[in-house]
Amino acid sequence: MNIYEETKFLINKYNISANKNLGQNFLIDENVIKNIIQVAEIDKNDLVIEIGPGLGTLTSKLLEKAGKVIAIELDKKMVTILTDRFALYENFFLINEDVLQVDLNKIIKEEKIANGNVKIVANLPYYITTPIIMKLLEEKLNIESITVMIQKEVADRLTELPGGKNTGAITYCVYYYAQAQQVLLVPNTSFIPIPKVNSEVIKLNIRKEPPIKIQDEKEFFKIIKASFMQRRKTLINGLSNAGICSKEKIKEILYSLELSENIRGENLSIEQFAQIVNSLNKNKLNNY
Numbered sequence: 001m002n003i004y005e006e007t008k009f010l011i012n013k014y015n016i017s018a019n020k021n022l023g024q025n026f027l028i029d030e031n032v033i034k035n036i037i038q039v040a041e042i043d044k045n046d047l048v049i050e051i052g053p054g055l056g057t058l059t060s061k062l063l064e065k066a067g068k069v070i071a072i073e074l075d076k077k078m079v080t081i082l083t084d085r086f087a088l089y090e091n092f093f094l095i096n097e098d099v100l101q102v103d104l105n106k107i108i109k110e111e112k113i114a115n116g117n118v119k120i121v122a123n124l125p126y127y128i129t130t131p132i133i134m135k136l137l138e139e140k141l142n143i144e145s146i147t148v149m150i151q152k153e154v155a156d157r158l159t160e161l162p163g164g165k166n167t168g169a170i171t172y173c174v175y176y177y178a179q180a181q182q183v184l185l186v187p188n189t190s191f192i193p194i195p196k197v198n199s200e201v202i203k204l205n206i207r208k209e210p211p212i213k214i215q216d217e218k219e220f221f222k223i224i225k226a227s228f229m230q231r232r233k234t235l236i237n238g239l240s241n242a243g244i245c246s247k248e249k250i251k252e253i254l255y256s257l258e259l260s261e262n263i264r265g266e267n268l269s270i271e272q273f274a275q276i277v278n279s280l281n282k283n284k285l286n287n288y
Contacts, residue, residue, distance in 0.1 A: 003057055004028040007192065010055050010085075016077050018193055023125025024075070027057055029190035032149075032201070034061075039183045039203055040121050040147040042066050047111050049143075051099050051122035051132065054078050056085050058123060063089050070107065072099045100128075100135060108142050118143040126151045126195070130170060133158065137177040137204075146178070146204040155182055155200035162270040169228040172270050173221060176211065178204035212274045220277045227265025227273075235265050245280060253279045 001009070007026050011017070018024040027033065036058065042048060042065040053059045053071040055078065062069045068091045073079050079096045086092040095102060108118055120143055124132055129150045136146055150158070159180040160166040174180050186199040214220045226242035227235050236254070240247045251261055257275055259268075268276075 003030050003033065004192075007055060007057065010081060014077065014081055016081075019075055019077075022075055023127045024054060025191040025193060025195050026055055027123055027149075027190060028192055029186070032184065032186050032190055033058055035184050036121065036147060036149065036201055037061050037065060039201065040119055040145065042119065042121075045117050047108070047118045049104065049107070049118065049120045051120065051148075052125060053082060054123070056082050058121065059086065059092075062121060063092055067091060068093065068111070070095065070111075072097060072102055074098050100131060104136075104141055105139055120146045121148070122146075123149045126154070126197075129154050134170070134173065137173060140177075141206075143206055145206060147183075147201065148204075149186060149199050149201045152185065152198045152200045155202050158204075159202055162273075163267060167266045169225050169265075172224050172273065174204065175270055176207075178206050180204050212271055214274045215278050215281045219281065220274065223277055223280075224265065224273055227268075233264070234262050235268070236261060238265060249280075250276075 007028050011026075018026060040048075042062060044065070044067045046066045048062050048066040048069045050059055050062060050069055050071045053073050054075075059069060059071055059082070063086065070093045071082060072095045073082060074097065076096065079094065082094055086094075111118075118141070120136060122132075133146075133148075156166040157168040157171055158174050159182050160171050162172050162175050164171075180202060182200055182202050184201040186201060188195050188198050190199070223239065223244060226244055227238045229242065230238050233241070236247050236250050239245055239250050253276055254261055254263065256279065257272065259272065
């Protein structure tokens with residue numbers, strides 16, 4: 001039985017359909033599954049945390065390769081299927097919760113994975129991709145990598161270099177925490193029901209150290225976010241409108257860095273953002 005036949009069988013057996021509210025689309029391309037497993041470099045020494053396993057199509061292959069798979073699934077209908085399907089697998093553990101509410105650091109610590117050989121794999125729903133990626137990065141989990149399939153357009157932003165044509169605020173966050181690469185374009189015909197857009201498999205290898213040194217990480221990302229809130233505005237207007245600093249102060253900083261007053265956030269490198277943040281913090285200290 002191939003993956004397409006298996007998927008149709010499960011859909012008919014459990015009388016289910018894809019939940020549009022949860023962004024469900026069922027993967028039916030065996031080559032994509034093989035590529036995800038290969039790119040994630042899963043072996044028996046790994047703990048894999050799979051987000052949104054759905055029918056368990058990818059899960060079954062992960063269980064063959066990994067030492068243990070912890071699957072986090074919100075949909076109770078899928079939980080029933082997963083429980084039935086993998087009841088005899090000793091290396092399968094299921095959590096029926098919203099991943100955004102799960103304490104992943106606690107799970108990893110309880111598994112006593114000392115060497116960081118924890119890998120996250122997921123076919124993420126389009127509507128919640130960014131919050132999940134941000135959670136995985138900002139919580140600074142003791143993990144090696146994140147291999148996910150996401151909407152092509154979002155993949156372009158996540159894997160872009162800061163200052164590139166597809167740059168968004170999240171680009172800088174991803175670059176700060178990980179080395180990102182696009183792995184495989186997945187056409188929409190690889191799913192049922194067929195979504196309107198194509199997908200992309202990307203891999204984020206978590207950095208051991210950030211690529212830059214900043215004095216205030218929270219302020220760093222706050223300023224980046226503010227600079228993209230009104231994308232067509234200059235950095236000066238974006239930061240002043242967000243109440244971060246006066247136009248005069250940001251003009252002084254841009255002048256000291258030999259940057260144009262008309263520059264936009266999307267044109268800045270991550271190093272230039274760091275210089276701006278460090279300059280602002282230095283000014284705050286001098287004012288005390």
